[in-house]
Amino acid sequence: MRTGKIVGSGSKDYDNTDIDVGNGLANRVCGTTVGIDAIAEDVCTIFVQFDSDKVGKQAIADSQYKSTYPDTVPVTRKDIQFYAGKGRQSVEAQRSQFPQTLAFGCTIHKVQGKTLDNIVVSMEGKGRFMPGQAYVAFSRVWNLEGLHLLGFDANAIHANQAVVDEMNRLCSRLTYTPTKAPTAVKKCIIPATTKCQIVLTALE
Numbered sequence: 001m002r003t004g005k006i007v008g009s010g011s012k013d014y015d016n017t018d019i020d021v022g023n024g025l026a027n028r029v030c031g032t033t034v035g036i037d038a039i040a041e042d043v044c045t046i047f048v049q050f051d052s053d054k055v056g057k058q059a060i061a062d063s064q065y066k067s068t069y070p071d072t073v074p075v076t077r078k079d080i081q082f083y084a085g086k087g088r089q090s091v092e093a094q095r096s097q098f099p100q101t102l103a104f105g106c107t108i109h110k111v112q113g114k115t116l117d118n119i120v121v122s123m124e125g126k127g128r129f130m131p132g133q134a135y136v137a138f139s140r141v142w143n144l145e146g147l148h149l150l151g152f153d154a155n156a157i158h159a160n161q162a163v164v165d166e167m168n169r170l171c172s173r174l175t176y177t178p179t180k181a182p183t184a185v186k187k188c189i190i191p192a193t194t195k196c197q198i199v200l201t202a203l204e
Helices: 057-062 133-138 161-171
Strands: 012-015 030-039 042-050 073-075 078-084 091-097 100-102 105-107 119-122 147-150 198-201
Touching (some): 057 073
Parallel strands (some): 105 198, 119 147, 119 198
Antiparallel strands (some): 012 030, 012 100, 030 042, 042 073, 078 091
């Protein structure tokens, strides 16, 4: 269990728990830390400007800091109860921590459902792309210009064989032959001036 958090003004973060789902403040929602309120070394509040203006509308409206930090959500520590130990030696404990995690780089699993302007997908390292995972990563952007690849590996792009077999079975029952999907993948080079929002990688 982590004893501390690393966060700073300008850091990219995401919520790692559901703060207020009805207000859009849910797990995996990304934003940028724009300010920190602290007394000496004791951090009281972290001010986050979320990527989507639909997130935290009510929290922004109710914020007592909106004149100093407009369009930001004040995030405070959350108390979490859990059990530590095993069997009869298990005891109930409570931890107080800010529900924020740095998000300059995320696993592909963490960004499912997101659509961003620019991303870097790292196919380097020891992480192994599971069937369909490359598609999930590549499709996080609006267009091809926003997709940038590191260590491109065509062998990492593959489908689940059971899915392929089922598709072939269904196609064999059609009365026409569907157009074959293109298999070529364009390799993207990252321009030096590109400002990417997030770096994705497979789990190692």
